Amino acid sequence: MHEMSIAINVVDIITKQAQAENAKKINEVDLEIGVLAGVMVESLQFCFEAACKDTMAEDAKMTIIDVPGKGKCLDCNKTFSIDTYLAPCPNCQSFSVDIIQGREMKIRSINID
Numbered sequence: 153m154h155e156m157s158i159a160i161n162v163v164d165i166i167t168k169q170a171q172a173e174n175a176k177k178i179n180e181v182d183l184e185i186g187v188l189a190g191v192m193v194e195s196l197q198f199c200f201e202a203a204c205k206d207t208m209a210e211d212a213k214m215t216i217i218d219v220p221g222k223g224k225c226l227d228c229n230k231t232f233s234i235d236t237y238l239a240p241c242p243n244c245q246s247f248s249v250d251i252i253q254g255r256e257m258k259i260r261s262i263n264i265d
């Protein structure tokens with residue numbers, strides 16, 4: 153399951169970081185997820201809770217921040233917002249679109265004690 157492996161990864165990263173800072177507990181984590189990343193947010197929340205069990209992140213709250221999709225037309229250089237991979241350029245209708253934002257997934261911040 154895709155979301156489960158992401159959740160395990162996130163827990164792994166944040167617990168390592170918290171340990172490096174001699175923290176005892178992770179209270180909160182903010183994740184940025186692009187709308188084109190193909191992640192089911194509800195499923196990820198559920199998996200995150202499961203992945204946190206018996207770690208220092210147990211009961212940590214995860215906040216997901218949606219990052220909107222943005223594309224750049226390779227023909228006319230216009231940038232525009234997109235919410236699917238198959239969006240044509242609204243300016244010249246070209247499908248030569250480079251996705252410049254919306255596929256990322258990163259940890260923005262963590263709150264530790």
Ligand SMILES: [Zn+2]
Binds near residue numbers: 227228229243
């Ligand atoms: Zn264009």
